[in-house]
Amino acid sequence: MSVLFYHIRCCFKNKMTRKALRTVTLFVFMCCTYSVYKLPSLYWSLKSSQHQSVIVKENSVMKDRLEVDHRQVNDISKSQNNDIRIENNFEHNLNVSTANSINTVNGSRATNEGNKTDNGTNIEYDKLLKEIDNGIEADIKYNTLEEDITIGEFVFENEDIEFNINDIDNFRKKSEKLFETFPNHQNSTKYLIYFCEGKCGGLADRLKGITMVYMMSLLTQRRFAISMDTPCEIEHFLQPNLLDWSFPDRESLAGKTVQIIDCFERHDAYEIDLQRYDPDPISMLKAEVVLMKANQDWTRIFRKLSVSPKRFPQLYQYHSSELLRTIYIGLFKPSSELSHSVNEFFKQKVGDKKLACLHARMGEALYQRYTYREIMIPLQFLKRFDNRDDFKIMIATDTENVKTIANHMYKNFVDTSGPILHIDYMRNGSMAQDLKCAGFMRSVVDHVVLQRCDKLVLTGSGFGVTAASIRHTSRGLYVYMRGEAVMPTRRELVRETFQWRCLSPSFDSKFYSNICDS
Incomplete structure (x- = not known):
């Protein structure tokens, strides 16, 4: 041990060695300082690029439904591939399931191979x-x-009013009156459109996504619309009620910039950013026409935003189930x-x-x-x-x-x-x-x-x-x-x-x- 200290002391007595050590120390210090300064900006640039699920098309002409950038199509295709085994199994047993649905009331015993494991x-x-x-x-x-x-x-039993099917119309009218008190931005020239293409989830996921995008349209003060023709047009079953959410015609969208935001696959990232940084949702929507995929209930997240009390005060006056009911009845009639x-x-x-x-x-x-x-x-x-x-x-x-x-x-x-x-x-x-x-x-x-x-x-x-x-x-x-x-x-x-x-x-x-x- 004493020999080791002797050699270290000899090294420090040497001027060249001391100079080299100072140079190395200074270099390490500069690297650390640069990292502390630069890494956050590098992180946020990478995070920003990650959130670029959005493609802006300047002066685009609408063809049928809005064309999706090939990168977005690739993202959707990748997500579809995750379910390919389920779809193949489902298609294989389609005929069995359809035949069983006809014979069930007659008491036949279905043997749906789709459930065989x-x-x-x-x-x-x-x-x-x-x-x-x-x-x-x-x-x-x-x-x-x-x-x-x-x-x-x-x-x-819950202490609540007894369910009576004859009261449905009366309660529906009450929900319609409540919906009419919600903010209305349907005269806006900017659009926020619930967009369903490729994988959108089942009926419940779509209803939650429509509700979430509608709330976002109120917070961003945009006109709301729905684009859903998978597996067939939504208007075959549910039609506009108090608010015209029909997909706008080509003339209304001609020449407008378009942005796609995928809150279906990347909802976790958007939820975290909204809760952590409390941004104005308007800043998220860059283009004149924004197509948004979604399947989550964001009621609690929207309540945490500082802009919500002024732009959508009803968000705090009713629980999420009542908001879903009111929006569903306000938007849709059978x-x-x-x-x-x-x-x-x-x-x-x-x-x-x-x-x-x-x-x-x-x-x-x-x-x-x-x-x-x-x-x-x-x-x-x-x-x-x-x-x-x-x-x-x-x-x-x-x-x-x-x-x-x-x-x-x-x-x-x-x-x-x-x-x-x-x-x-x-x-x-x-x-x-x-x-x-x-x-x-x-x-x-x-x-x-x-x-x-x-x-x-x-x-x-x-x-x-x-x-x-x-x-x-x-x-x-x-x-x-x-x-x-x-x-x-x-x-x-x-x-x-x-x-x-x-x-x-x-x-x-x-x-x-x-x-x-x-």
Whole structure:
């Protein structure tokens, strides 16, 4: 050790060595200083380029729907490739699903191969059918507080107005009056357009995206419009009501600059920046015409912006479910074809009875949300209403197998008509256009029917959650806590608390178990 210190001391006595050390030290110091100064700007330049999902076209001429820059098309194509296995599996079993949808009411046993997985899903399904036919009921737990003498169990109901289908028009008018108090910028020469091309999500994702873009149009003081023709034109089912959101004609857009913002694939980055830096949303929209893809509920994020209290004060006066309901009713009225389908369902199949419903989202073969054993819990819950003379039972689901189980379980089972198709898995063009529109129509009919159910049980899906939000009361509204129990909830809670915590798959439910149990 002493020898080492001796050599170090000798080095420092040498003038050349000391000079070299000073030079190296100065160089390291300058590098560090430059890094501290330069790296933040380098980081934000890279972040800015990352957010350049936007392409501005100067003096572009509109061709059909607005042309998307080839880089944006590549981004969309990449996102579509992520779902190719699901789409292939879905297309392979389309004919089976369509045939089963016709035979379900007659009690036929569907054998939808789309739900066949390596863990023996079909074996479980067949075993359940045998148990049901033999009168063996699945075990079920209830969250119970108030005794129901008719069946000897305890049932809790929210203290809210009783659902009455005859009151729908009155409550719709109240929502329309509220919508008319919202700011209106439809005279603006700048546009913010909800844009659906390629992958847009299912019906619930699209409704959430439309609501989010509409709110953004109020905060950015732009004219709002909708462009959605995948898998077919939205106007076939939902038409403008109090606000004309029709896609503008070519003459209105000729010569305007165009920008595309993808909040569908990059919503996390935009959410973080909005919450961290509190920008004026107007600064995000550079072009005269902005096309925005979205599928998220940004109500809580918009409430944190400093410009929101002045530009959209109603954002703080109503909960997110009420805002969704008001915007949905203000923007949309059913087409004549949709109205006819819904009215015929209630007239021919429900009549003067009440309706108890379940939305059972089972998932795809590659992403199974529930097993058949698990979904038996909410199915068994509805038996209490099937045993009464004043109720019909309706199940909205993404698989024929669940409808077949329901047809075996309930004596008062009713069903809508049409093929069961997920509207986001019909993009590759191999399916007939009329079949795509028929699948889209059934999805919208099921959604409207769920809005009008006297009793509604939700599973982990935005489809049922958005329908519950549009419903005008919390009375008769329940959630299925995965693998545990059916319990009541409220419209005010279902979107912000339950959907991605208590209704989520088991790996998330474990993480949020304390929230769900409280």
